[in-house]
Amino acid sequence: MANDTPYPHLFSPVRVGGRTLRNRVCLPATVTNYARANRITERWKNFLIERVRGGAAMVVSEVIAVDPEAIAQATTIIGFDDSNNADFSNTAERVEAAGGWLIGQLWHPGRQQLWHPTKAPTGVSDNPDPYSWTVPHVMDTDEIRTVIDAYIAVAARLHRCGLAGVELHGAHGYLINQFLSPWSNTRDDEWGGDVEGRSRFAREIASGIRAACGDGFIVGLKMSGDELVEGGIDVEEAARLTQRMVGTGTFDYFAYGQGNFSLSLESHVPDMYFQPGHYIDIPKRLRAAADGIPVMALGRIGTPELAERIVRDGYGDLVGMTRAHIADAAFAEKARTGRADEIRPCVFDNFCWGEIHQGKPLVEFHNPHLGTVGEADLRLEPAATSRRVVVVGAGPAGLEAAWVAAARGHDVTLFGASKHPGGALRLEALLPGRDGMGRVTEHQMRMAQRHGVDIRLGQRATADQLRALAPDAVVLATGADLRPPEGLIVESGAVIAARDYVASNGQAFSGRRGTAVLYDHDHTAAAYGVADRLAQDFKRLILITPRPQIAQGVNYCSAIGIYRRLYGAGVEIVPAAVPIRLANGCLDLRNPYSETARTIENVDLLVYVTPRQVTDDLGPALDGIEVQRVGDCRSPRNLMAAIHGGHAVALEL
Structure with missing residues (x-):
């Protein structure tokens, strides 16, 4: 056991099959969409290599299609021909040189057609795919054996390319899972029925x-x-099933996921509404069945303290952390060397997961260097000349710009109008279940303090103050405000922006606790956090939106949780509705599609979450000074745009 680290169990070696892992930290497979035309790219390689350089002992590639029918899209890596051989070999060699082992994940989606519903799917039974409702072609025995041979051939190819091993993806409803599960496998031949048949x-x-x-x-x-x-x-x-697999003598480790492609998909990548390590009891209960074969724990593991506990207390032999590694490639090395406070935290909002499942490249909102060379030991290029920089606004864009500029050698002063940093993100962190968003601000503040930023909170900067500091450059990050609902006529009644309601800690209009209406013209996860709060504060909540459905700005996995919470709290959802008039407790609505009208009576409070309008009173008064605008002050967008924008501007100063 390692004695030179705060986490001795986590950083003790372990034997997996014929290899020794230097520690228990693993990167499980995740889609990156970094491939192009089904070919490996340098960014695909970098993502894996940098996590090993950052201390992980074993990294599992994203899915590798075992035959042409398994290709989901142009970013799916193919392993059934030689086109990627050189890149597989190069990646494996560089991963091993960095001290780790590369595992290739072999994959076939079977009936699941999330990305490509027009492609003829193959399945174990004729049960429809739960998401696309596509009815698959049922494989006969010859077709099954052809696919078995395809898996074996791809594994042999990866072996020749120098990979340390393969992982069969038998979870989350994909083809192997479709065979294993009595829910999807209704066959009555040798490939179905009991454990023996379903595991064949x-x-x-x-x-x-x-x-x-x-x-x-x-x-x-x-x-x-x-x-x-x-x-x-x-x-x-x-x-x-595990006991039967152990009996074959062929498996070297088991990794246990949860959920499948149904409404239980929410549990596949548990977000911030789940407890840390929410599902670690599952591998603990299955270790006995594994009979000494290493078991990997997965799911919302984001701190070295939790990872240490998993190994120390027997929940698992290996710890798989995907999203924590997306946030920080050097998670393991920082933890091992006693620098856990430097780890860029994952807050499990699933933004990254939502991007990849729209076919976009994997991104992380507060890791702008994801997938680049040197990510694991990032060194910001020092500025050629130290400049006097003033940043106005202590939200995510301003904080990012401030600490990055200071880290590059600039003399930075940061003004924040509020006594508390974080801007709109601070208010979001006050919502039920969304307190994890505050970890972003905490990390940025630690970085700003570490690099010597002069932080002046509770001071609304004026143009005269800024000029008195004689800055070489000013970065404006003053945010944006919610705009009142367009066209709404308020003759009488209470109307408030969601941010103001949250800032009041629910005390605004505290004498009115009957019926509240939330106008959702936003569709972000934060908007439904506001709904959760209002559902707690009022006897009745009606959520209206101009669109035909809600949560269109939320990844479909976390959207399941939104619907679950709202319906569970009795929230009434009214789609295709625009508020046009509030008077005497009556809110008139218009359907933008049919132009029909309806009225909600006895409304105590109307709260709105709407498109934002830029807040910038200072820019016009700073003529003659170099001014950069970042975040919502430049263009109201999402958190990634704010942080990446602040980071980019600081690199240009």
């Missing part, structure tokens, strides 16, 4: 890989520990 597909793949690649090649299985659907795999069934 995975067992034959693994046995074939072992025969082709030898005993030193790692063969892992990612499977569902609990699908969280009636009639699916639960922990008891997962234990029976």
